[in-house]
Amino acid sequence: MKLLFATLVALLCLPASAFAARDRTPPTVPTGLRVVAVTEDSVTLRWNPSTDNSGQIHAYVVNGVYHPGNSTQKTITGLVPNWTQTYRVSALDAAGNRSAASAPLTATTAPDVTAPTVPGAVRVTATTASSVSLAWGASSDRWALWYEVLMDGAVVQTAGGLSARVRSVPPGTHTFAVRARDSGGNVSGSSAPVTVVLADTGDRVPPSAPSGLTATDLADFCGSVILRWGTVGDAVEYELLRNGALFEVVGATGSAFVYAPDGTSTWTVVAVDAAGNRSAASNPATVTVVADPNLC
Ligand SMILES: [Ca+2]
Ligand SMILES: [Ca+2]
Ligand SMILES: [Ca+2]
Known part of the structure; x- marks a missing residue:
């Protein structure tokens, strides 16, 4: 009986707030999101404050990043020049209720307008x-x-x-x-x-075109291809062309390893002599590389 009475007194002495329902009402949605400053690597945003039934905003969330406190201005740093991004802000109360996101705002950092120093x-x-x-x-x-x-x-x-x-x-x-x-x-x-x-060497005669070009997929080497061709006359280097575009220049050799990503590529080789005269292209050689997913 004594214990029951003491419990009753204790309950009566608790503040009314202890019986209040948990806050389930989110803050109002932030409005008026705007840019107040940009630099080459930052954007400063401001918005109109949200309100909450609790009387207090616990934090604002800008693009998923939590910013404690009720400041309505945030500088996003670590950006690069001329970088465009869309931002949204939402408000959070102390009970963890989060407002819907604000209307989106697209902002661009300042361009880089400073030239590099002279080499x-x-x-x-x-x-x-x-x-x-x-x-x-x-x-x-x-x-x-x-x-x-x-x-x-x-x-x-x-x-x-x-x-x-x-x-x-x-x-x-x-x-x-x-x-x-x-x-x-x-x-x-x-x-x-x-x-x-x-000095002019007087050599105006290009080497003859390399012939016998082959391209072989080295299946165990994840996209490595070996090209082999017959060396010619006074060539001092060879240009390796992949699908018609210069890929690499190698010395006076008859073979080369090249890296070719997955897929089919067609190779040709051009011989170049010391005077810079270029031969016609070799026969084309086509190779299809299939990288083994267990190895690569
Ligand atoms: Ca609330
Ligand atoms: Ca610059
Ligand atoms: Ca020559």
Whole structure:
């Protein structure tokens, strides 16, 4: 009897809120989502505050990412220039009820408008009768960049690294320079140039076309193909063409391993002599690669 009385008193002394139903009402949907600032790598969003029956917003969720507190502004960082993305915001109360998502907003980061720095002076590291090997100092940029090699003022090649070998250079005097280009399309000034003189060997006769080309799938090597052909005359290198496009250049050899992804490709080989004269293409050789899923 005494125990029952004590329990009754304890129950009567509990605050009324302890008996209230759990909050099952989500906050109102955020409205007015807008962009207030963009940089090359960030977007700052703002929206009108939601309200909740509890009187308090616990957090906002922006594109699935939880932001505790009731701030109605968020800077999304870690983006890249000229990057377009759609954003939605929802509100969360302390009981875990989440509003529907706001109307979508599409925002784009600022473009990269700063050119890379000018590459360091270009220098010649090797020449043949018809090729020039070059090296240069790095440019810098906040974002990705690559290099363009200019011969006599025209772009003849691109390079990801700090060196390049320019082939099929005609005899005579040529000026080479390098410039950098970034992913925003901004181009640096040209490096200090270098002048090269290639003597005329007088050889105007191209090698004869390679023949007997075969292409064999090395089934156990996950897309590796071996090409074999008959070497010819005064060739110093061979161009390997895959479906008509230059794939690789190899030295004075009669075979090469190449990587060919799954599927069918047709190969031809062109012989090149020291003076840069190119033969007609070899016979075509077609190969179908089927990568073994147990090995590759
Ligand atoms: Ca609520
Ligand atoms: Ca840039
Ligand atoms: Ca020749």
